[in-house]
Amino acid sequence: MSAERDQRALEYIRECIDLIEWDVRSDSKAFTDIKRSAARSIMWSLMTLADETTKLSDELQDRNSKVPWKKIRGFRNFAAHAYEHIRMEVVCAIVQEDLPPLKTVVETELAALRRDS
Secondary structure, three states: HHHHHHHHHHHHHHHHHHHHHHHHHHOOOOOOOOOOHHHHHHHHHHHHHHHHHOOOOOOHHHHHOOOOHHHHHHEEEEEEEOHHHHHHHHHHHHHHHHHHHHHHHHEEEEEEHHHHO
């Protein structure tokens, strides 16, 4: 059961990362103003991606202990409850520095789940 749940969550996280990457490519000024559509789309994708990580099994998270799972969940809580304090330069850093390693983990885990099924 948890493998199916992990797979669904990982696929959603990958979809969010793909959407963020598309938004960044489509609007070079996405990180300059939260009022831009791409900026809001990026924020939404980050929030829902972070929320989805809470559905991943402890086993998957333990295998990937270098991923800062608590910080990811913390971002979701901050974005949901203190959104007026979000700075786009912080969001930019998250997208540029934290998403690529997360994407690698997601793709690796999805590939392993496909092999095992």
